Each structure stands twice: as C-alpha cells, then as structure tokens.
Amino acid sequence: MSLTFYYVPMSTSSITEAILAELGTTCERVKLDISAGDTRKLDFLKVNPNGRVPVIVHEGIPIWESSAITMYLGEVFGVDAMLYPAPGPKRGEAMKWIAWGNVTLAEAAGRLSASLPSNTEGAVESNSLDWVPPDQRSEIAVEKAKADLAVCLKILDGGLEGKSFLLDDYSLADTHLQGIVGWIGSMEVDLTAFPNVMEWLQRCGERPAIAKLMAG
Numbered sequence: 490m491s492l493t494f495y496y497v498p499m500s501t502s503s504i505t506e507a508i509l510a511e512l513g514t515t516c517e518r519v520k521l522d523i524s525a526g527d528t529r530k531l532d533f534l535k536v537n538p539n540g541r542v543p544v545i546v547h548e549g550i551p552i553w554e555s556s557a558i559t560m561y562l563g564e565v566f567g568v569d570a571m572l573y574p575a576p577g578p579k580r581g582e583a584m585k586w587i588a589w590g591n592v593t594l595a596e597a598a599g600r601l602s603a604s605l606p607s608n609t610e611g612a613v614e615s616n617s618l619d620w621v622p623p624d625q626r627s628e629i630a631v632e633k634a635k636a637d638l639a640v641c642l643k644i645l646d647g648g649l650e651g652k653s654f655l656l657d658d659y660s661l662a663d664t665h666l667q668g669i670v671g672w673i674g675s676m677e678v679d680l681t682a683f684p685n686v687m688e689w690l691q692r693c694g695e696r697p698a699i700a701k702l703m704a705g
C-alpha cells in the first residue's frame with residue numbers, strides 16, 4: 490500500500506493529520522512551506538493544480554480537498570476501525586457534517602481569517618493564496634464573518650444537543666469538525682455562547698490521538 494501525505498504544519502492539513510492519527514494509518518509525509526513558495530512549485534502543482542494542502546496520494550491517485558480526503562480515508566480504513574459508518578443513513582449523516590464543515594462553517598471562518606492581521610493566531614500568512622491586502626479589508630466584513638460564524642456555531646450546538654458526539658459515538662466527522670472549530674476558537678470568536686460545542690471540543694481533545702497532536 491502506498492500512501493503519501495502532503496502537508497503544511499498548522500493549516501487545513503492538520504485536519505487530515507488528525508484523521509490519519511485516529512486511524513493509525515502510516516504514510517510517507519511531505520512537508521511544504523508556503524513562505525518558501527513550495528505550494529506553487531511545478532512538481533506540487535502536478536499533484537494538486539490548486540496549489541493547496543492537504544493532499545494524499547493513494548496508490549498513485551492524488552486526492553485533494555480535506556473533506557473528500559476525510560470521507561475517502563473513512564470509507565477505506567475507518568469502517569473496520571469503527572470510526573466511520575458503513576454505507577447507509579449514518580454514513581450520510583457523517584458526510585453531511587463533513588461537507589457542511591468545509592463549505593459553510595470554514596467558508597465563514599476563512600473570511601474572518603483573511604481579514605485578520607497576518608501575524609495574529611488563525612490568520613493566513615501574508616504570502617498565502619488567501620491573503621487579502623489590508624486596504625481591501627473592512628470592519629464590516631469582519632463583523633459579517635463573525636455573525637455568519639455565530640449562526641453556524643448555533644447549528645453545530647443544536648446538532649450536539651443531548652449527544653456526546655455528532656453521530657452519538659465518536660467518528661471521523663468529529664475529528665474533522667473539531668479541527669475547524671479549534672481554528673475558529675483560536676481567532677477572535679467567543680465559543681462560550683455554545684456550551685454543547687465547548688463540551689464536545691473538550692471531549693474530542695481527550696481522544697489520545699488528538700491530545701498527542703495538540704501536545705506537539
């Protein structure tokens with residue numbers, strides 16, 4: 490089995506890192522540096538023409554987009570490991586949260602992140618593809634992103650009502666979403682208004698694989 494993981498520390502690829510850690514899947518690791526321009530080099534663009542991490546290459550096939558990677562790794566390695574549902578409605582529920590995490594929750598988080606000064610926690614690097622020049626940023630955009638995040642976090646809080654984890658039992662949907670919510674919490678977003686999210690995030694952080702990653 491050949492599996493290669495392209496990553497940048499402290500980026501979207503941290504989600505895939507957590508997924509691989511939960512699954513205990515071994516792979517070859519290729520570390521890239523955005524500041525050094527690694528994500529725009531021809532060799533990497535052949536792997537992901539978007540010039541972004543994470544990417545996995547499994548048996549010679551590149552798979553990019555963190556949500557697709559989580560669902561793929563779940564399907565291939567996670568079902569036997571009891572970390573991803575078998576095909577059926579529960580699988581659909583996992584996919585719903587993973588896709589929503591990227592398309593809706595992380596979209597609002599990305600707008601906030603791009604508006605923060607580059608040297609603050611959670612902000613994009615000044616030479617990243619997502620960097621917005623300061624003269625194109627506005628307080629209105631920051632407030633709108635925060636308001637949209639609050640709506641999303643309320644939805645997540647409701648989804649966790651009366652449950653320990655999104656699908657009751659811990660799954661890779663939690664691994665994926667906790668990575669996004671952890672990033673949001675590192676920015677100027679107060680999570681205390683969402684008690685179910687706060688408690689869930691703590692429970693996720695107690696998972697041995699995630700605790701080990703957070704300890705560095």
Ligand SMILES: N[C@@H](CCC(=O)N[C@@H](CS)C(=O)NCC(=O)O)C(=O)O
Binds near residue numbers: 502528
């Ligand atoms: N939607 C993509 C987003 C990936 C993404 O934006 N990755 C950033 C790092 S957080 C990146 O690779 N940026 C490269 C660059 O800015 O050069 C996913 O979920 O995989």
